[in-house]
Amino acid sequence: MASEQCPVYASFFGLAGSSLAMILTAFGAAYGTTKAGVGIAMMGTFRPDLIMKSLIPVVMAGIIAVYGLVVSVVVSGNMSPGTPYSLFTGMLHLGAGLSVGFTGLAAGYAVGVIGDAGVKGYSLSPRLFVGMVLMLIFAEVLGLYGLIVALILNTKATNEC
Amino acid sequence: MGALGYASSPAAYAVYTVAATIVIGLYLTLTGYGESFDVGSYLLAISPYMWASTGIALAIGLSVVGAAWGIFAVGASILGAGVKAPRITTKNLVSIIFCEAVAIYGIIVAIVFSAKLGAVSTYTAASYFTGYAIFWSGVTVGLCNVACGVAVGLTGSSTALADAHDSQLFVKVLVIGIFGSVIGMFGLIVALLQTGKAPDFKV
Numbered sequence: 001m002a003s004e005q006c007p008v009y010a011s012f013f014g015l016a017g018s019s020l021a022m023i024l025t026a027f028g029a030a031y032g033t034t035k036a037g038v039g040i041a042m043m044g045t046f047r048p049d050l051i052m053k054s055l056i057p058v059v060m061a062g063i064i065a066v067y068g069l070v071v072s073v074v075v076s077g078n079m080s081p082g083t084p085y086s087l088f089t090g091m092l093h094l095g096a097g098l099s100v101g102f103t104g105l106a107a108g109y110a111v112g113v114i115g116d117a118g119v120k121g122y123s124l125s126p127r128l129f130v131g132m133v134l135m136l137i138f139a140e141v142l143g144l145y146g147l148i149v150a151l152i153l154n155t156k157a158t159n160e161c
Numbered sequence: 162m163g164a165l166g167y168a169s170s171p172a173a174y175a176v177y178t179v180a181a182t183i184v185i186g187l188y189l190t191l192t193g194y195g196e197s198f199d200v201g202s203y204l205l206a207i208s209p210y211m212w213a214s215t216g217i218a219l220a221i222g223l224s225v226v227g228a229a230w231g232i233f234a235v236g237a238s239i240l241g242a243g244v245k246a247p248r249i250t251t252k253n254l255v256s257i258i259f260c261e262a263v264a265i266y267g268i269i270v271a272i273v274f275s276a277k278l279g280a281v282s283t284y285t286a287a288s289y290f291t292g293y294a295i296f297w298s299g300v301t302v303g304l305c306n307v308a309c310g311v312a313v314g315l316t317g318s319s320t321a322l323a324d325a326h327d328s329q330l331f332v333k334v335l336v337i338g339i340f341g342s343v344i345g346m347f348g349l350i351v352a353l354l355q356t357g358k359a360p361d362f363k364v
Contacts, residue, residue: 008286009204015355022351023304027346030308034315035343037337041319044334045326051333058340065344072301072351073308080358081290 006086006161011079013090017097018075021150023142024101025068029107032061036115045122050123056133057115060140064104064111067147071100074154089157096150103146110139209284209292209362216299217271218351223303224267227345230259230307231314238318242325249324252331256317259342263310266349270302273353279362287360294359298352304350312341 002008044051075093079085118132129144230339235256243250260278274295281288316338324331 002286005199007200008289010295011290012204012297015293018351018355019297019301022301022348026305026308026348029344030341033311033337033341037312037316037334037341038319039213040337041316041323041330041334044330045323048327048330051330055336055340060288062340062343064349069347069351073354076351076355081360082289100344103249146356 003161005088006066006084008161010085010087010090011081013087014075014079014085014093017090017093017095018072018079019097020094020100020101021068021071021075021097021104023068024098024102025065025108026107028109028143029061029065029068031091031105032064032108032110032112032115033058035112036061036119039116039119043119047123050119053129054119054122057111057118057136060136061108061111061115063140064108064143067100067143068104071096071147071150073156074151078154078157084159084161086159086161090158092153092157096153100143100146103149104143107139107141107143107146108141111136114139168324199203205289209288210278212292212296213274213278213362216296217274218299219296219303220274220299221267221303223300224270224310225264226303227307227310228260228264228267229310230308231263231312231317232257234311234314235260235317235321238321242322247324248328249321249331253317253321253324255335256313256320256338258315258337259313260310262342263306263313263345266345267306268301270298270349270352274299274356277356277359277361281362288362291356291359291362294356298355301355302348302352305351306345309342309345309348312344313338316341 038050040054040058043054074097078089078093114132114135118128118135121128122132181344186198189198235253239250239253239257277291277295318336320331320334320338323334
């Protein structure tokens with residue numbers, strides 16, 4: 001059943017892509033949540049009325065984890081032990097996972113640092129809120145680029161053995 | 162400097178590794194053994210049981226690393242802040258329970274995967290798929306739980322300190338920890354999806 005184009009070990013790379021998508025975006029989201037969260041807690045002791053609006057960086061870090069989850073689900077949904085799975089598809093899935101993973105890691109890091117500085121500045125000057133949200137959106141969109149590339153790669157998959 | 166006079170910084174070790182890789186690669190290529198570097202046959206030569214068992218071990222091991230990291234971070238903050246504000250000690254145990262849930266995810270996954278193991282006499286393509294799936298699922302749930310445990314732990318520590326300052330802040334700052342615990346849940350979902358289709362090892 002195995003052949004040159006569909007070797008038995010092809011699923012190793014596809015599963016690696018699915019896993020790395022979730023793992024790397026989880027690290028990015030965790031960094032963003034922690035960095036921004038500690039800043040919000042510190043800011044909240046002085047201005048408790050601003051905490052609810054300041055949760056935006058934490059929510060955006062969570063969205064980055066969702067990007068990784070989407071790619072993981074899409075990639076592992078296209079794999080099954082019975083159906084033929086080519087090495088080409090396996091490598092595509094690995095690339096998809098790495099693209100959303102590394103961009104999510106970087107985006108989560110950026111969201112964390114911007115959120116931390118943003119909420120601290122927002123507590124001192126309310127005019128900074130719109131600027132902080134705009135910067136968070138630009139950082140978030142970096143993760144979205146990785147998701148787009150991952151989905152483009154996934155659509156190219158063919159399983160001709 | 163190392164004991165024998167070599168440079169011992171991390172960058173130096175990276176250079177040594179790259180140099181060794183290039184030397185070995187050139188030796189294999191120039192003596193005609195270039196095809197012995199074969200990733201595919203390496204992946205097939207390792208038994209699927211090794212992949213599966215390593216995955217199960219990493220699932221529970223790394224999840225517990227994340228949970229422990231979170232628990233000691235929260236615990237140290239509660240005990241430190243509790244000197245002056247002993248009222249926070251019982252309420253902030255909920256942050257420690259969130260970190261413990263991360264370890265529970267790991268043990269659930271490890272037990273579910275260990276049910277798939279069984280002794281077979283020959284390996285089929287499906288058994289290789291199961292081995293790889295359990296390995297990568299275990300790595301996924303393990304590393305996602307490390308990230309989640311650290312996030313929940315550090316934000317839980319901030320929750321304890323904010324609560325010690327003003328007890329009105331507890332619920333608002335706890336919400337941040339709840340966002341963090343969702344990350345571990347995603348890792349669990351991905352792990353169960355990956356191995357959902359993997360057949361058991363059976364003769």
